[in-house]
Amino acid sequence: MKILVVDDDPMVLEVLKHSLAHSGYDDVTVAQSAVEASQIIAKANPAFECFLLDMSMPEIEGDDLCYWVRQLPQYASTPILMVTALANKRDIDRAFAAGASDYITKPIDMSDFGMRIQQIDRKNSQNAFKAPASISLLDKQDQEPDRIDFSKPVHLGEITGEVDLASLENYLLQLSRKGIEGLSAFAFTIADAAKFHFVCTTEEYLDILKSTGQIISDHLAASGFFLSYAGSGSFVGVGQNANLHHDEWEKTERSIQEALAKVAVPSSLGLPSKIQVFSGVPLRLNGKYAERSLDILYRTIVEAEDRCGDTSWAQV
Template structure:
């Protein structure tokens, strides 16, 4: 009996020691409903031993942020609150240096798409409608924290020395498949936030939309023969071309890696207002002209794919079909050799049926722009 008690005590000590080593997560919950605040404080404290602070207004939330000795690890915000609503509060919090990447989950009764759009464009990490499931909410919070942890790990070098940020961005290595972040385009969501956005629309059955994929033609060749910094700038500038060309359209888009952007357009399909491939390339030509890149950057537009009344899995399938469509468009152009520039290059392609002349055209333009020595240092 004594051995059993000793064993139990040792097990209990290990649990307590482990609990002491695991830091408590600091969570701020903002809602004007006292019952919601009490429920979440009790549940989160019991389920995961979170250190929960509550605020019943945007003003008291700002006070809590300012009073905190260390930043909160996660925030849960309601939208409809007196005086200042949750969307305005979210924008204000995202402007604070300590909270530019902190997981912020909207926990609200507002399920209309306009609120979903506004929340994600203001910087929400995820969106949960009331009534909510506590285990689902816990899973969303944990997923958001893991996401931010990985982001901070990869961006640590960029944050540590602000004065070297541009140089580090130019030299930072990444894979062709990586979904780069476009921070300064209002309607361009990051990879996971875009998935969460589509998921929320699916859960609320708010789709009366279609998806279109836009792709940098021969993006893999461009990635191979330029530096990561150069490829990043082309992706960044192309995102701003898409933003400008679709400024009058109700849509959200995201860069998905491999030179591909996905656009979700909230209109009846097909929409005559969505910019044509020619119009988009006009924007590219004008915007990239300052970087002398317009001659060798070309975008392709896939077929519109309906997302109306789809489940989450169905929405994912529609997005995949949109990406497949623009890929087929690129293959079609390669076969027809119809997008190459210059008579000499066109003759080479006609004779060989190869895409290699396209690569040589890239290389020739780059050497003209940067000189042989500078160009070779980019490879």
């Protein structure tokens, strides 16, 4: 695995490089600034397969470098692990908003660090022969691209607050490790999503997902939120200060429904005339137990799917 490590502290670079070599990763390049890193990235051939970035660096900080890397098409889904002394929620939010895949704080627990690098390596190996999650809609012959797996997560792009599902899980785990409280999980599921997937072209289905995700983002009564498309027509998110009162959340759902009613849907035979989403009431996340928080996160999807009652197409 080809890795780029960026940190302004030479000692940290040496420690990380030594730790990576000890775990069997010898193809490691180091840089002491974002400017130096950008020059190395621009010339890299083959491309890097993993980035380790410090957050706090002079001139250009790590989250800005992370954002720049994410805009490069070849690095749209490359793992980016932030390795930093910054441990408060504001900095964690900055990193994930910039496109970070995971976050680890200094002083580094080397056993945990090694485990996460190995996880990244395994995921890279699993994805080596798969199409990237960010889909190029049409090829040069304007042929229909491979259909999206209905049940699988997809990073849609262009949605405010969106991160991919694996990054959302890592974000939640990081906050849980820090014991950060006051977070809620929520989910929205598109009614008849499987029908849209079955009848629509890939481009039409992606347009429906993107429109739905952006409208949900625009109407969320939560601050500091992140949103992911989890597959099967469901969006799941985490935010602070989400209004947990049932009546208020119903108002949020209705306002989303009203906005979605104005979105044009394909006129294919058998499709619903409008997009509808349903949600369960947001659930408080446990700030101390990471596994319980993940259970709660996915329970919100089940509740939203139950409200849809879209069972007749579940096996399409």
